[in-house]
Amino acid sequence: MTKTDEKLMRILCILNRVTNIPVATGNFILLLVTVIVLIASATVVAIQPPPVEEFVPIGELPEGDRLPAAPFLVSAYSLVWIFAFGYFWMLSRRLSVVERELNDLAKRAGLDSETESKD
Amino acid sequence: MSLLILAAAMFAAAPIFIAYAPNEATMGLVYKIVYFHVPAWFMMFLSIFVCGIASGIYLFKERVSADRLAYSAAEVAVLFGAIGLTTGPLWARVSWGVWWPWDVRTTLALILEMTFVAYLLLRKYGGPGSEKLSAGLALFGMFNVPFVYVSVNVWRTLHPQTTVVPQLPSAMAGPFWWCVLAYLLLFVVMISGRRRLEEQRAIVERLRLVYDED
Numbered sequence: 377m378t379k380t381d382e383k384l385m386r387i388l389c390i391l392n393r394v395t396n397i398p399v400a401t402g403n404f405i406l407l408l409v410t411v412i413v414l415i416a417s418a419t420v421v422a423i424q425p426p427p428v429e430e431f432v433p434i435g436e437l438p439e440g441d442r443l444p445a446a447p448f449l450v451s452a453y454s455l456v457w458i459f460a461f462g463y464f465w466m467l468s469r470r471l472s473v474v475e476r477e478l479n480d481l482a483k484r485a486g487l488d489s490e491t492e493s494k495d
Numbered sequence: 496m497s498l499l500i501l502a503a504a505m506f507a508a509a510p511i512f513i514a515y516a517p518n519e520a521t522m523g524l525v526y527k528i529v530y531f532h533v534p535a536w537f538m539m540f541l542s543i544f545v546c547g548i549a550s551g552i553y554l555f556k557e558r559v560s561a562d563r564l565a566y567s568a569a570e571v572a573v574l575f576g577a578i579g580l581t582t583g584p585l586w587a588r589v590s591w592g593v594w595w596p597w598d599v600r601t602t603l604a605l606i607l608e609m610t611f612v613a614y615l616l617l618r619k620y621g622g623p624g625s626e627k628l629s630a631g632l633a634l635f636g637m638f639n640v641p642f643v644y645v646s647v648n649v650w651r652t653l654h655p656q657t658t659v660v661p662q663l664p665s666a667m668a669g670p671f672w673w674c675v676l677a678y679l680l681l682f683v684v685m686i687s688g689r690r691r692l693e694e695q696r697a698i699v700e701r702l703r704l705v706y707d708e709d
Contacts (some may be wrong), residue, residue, distance in 0.1 A: 378620065380620050421597075443588065445523055445524035445525035445589050448528065448589050449524060449528055452528045452585050453510065455531075455578065455581050455585075456531050456578055457506070459577060459578050460506075460681060464685075464688070467685075467689060467692065470692055471691070471692050474692060474696055475695065481702045481703070481706070484706070
């Protein structure tokens with residue numbers, strides 16, 4: 377059993393304890409939810425407005441059909457900052473965790489060598 | 496750190512150059528998303544090539560350092576792919592009227608992104624031996640890049656063709672290549688930071704093994 381399976385089983389057991397639903401029923405509910413999510417996603421994709429058949433330049437569209445472009449442009453620029461900032465934040469967090477582990481191991485090594493020298 | 500500051504400064508200055516660049520005749524202001532969207536894909540392709548080549552070296556020469564570089568590049572590729580996949584629909588909504596047209600370019604780009612998400616999932620949950628499996632997957636992903644790139648020229652699609660960037664007039668090419676350079680700096684900083692993390696992790700693993708043996 378992989379770690380993910382174990383985690384999934386633990387979640388199902390907690391659900392079982394909280395809701396009194398047996399694990400098999402829990403599995404069935406999980407499957408049902410997955411199917412519903414898939415159907416809902418397919419429906420969302422299906423109800424998209426059909427793309428225009430011929431290319432119409434934005435300048436030729438009636439005023440009411442035009443979308444203001446500036447918020448979209450600003451959103452695109454902001455997204456780049458958000459993704460970059462988010463990634464560096466995540467990276468620095470992971471680096472600090474690993475460096476802490478390294479320091480712990482180094483301290484342990486120091487203690488071990490001290491004990492050995494006393495012996 | 497200095498490269499990161501330089502990249503941030505270049506990104507901060509980019510809107511000034513972009514504001515002075517002329518609007519495209521048919522799409523208007525929204526076309527300026529090209530300055531953030533296309534360089535993101537350039538960097539994704541670059542990351543994928545780094546990942547694919549490093550994976551090939553790991554598979555055939557068994558160099559662990561190449562595997563670490565491949566892992567780092569795959570993560571950065573997913574990040575730049577995410578930027579491309581989110582900025583693209585913003586452009587599409589205004590110029591095509593839909594957030595996401597299921598045409599060849601967009602679908603292939605999404606599949607490419609999912610390939611590298613699969614790579615990361617395989618590395619995280621695949622257990623022992625997943626390094627070689629994921630290296631194979633990275634090679635598959637790398638060979639898909641040319642198909643994604645030429646898809647706009649081969650199939651009928653709404654997406655602009657690959658001739659757009661080489662034909663940009665100088666007033667648009669300046670800000671465009673400025674943004675490409677800023678993204679390139681970001682790519683270098685991200686890859687080196689991510690690689691450092693992998694190296695530190697390897698040291699921790701090695702030390703743990705030594706303690707476990709004792």
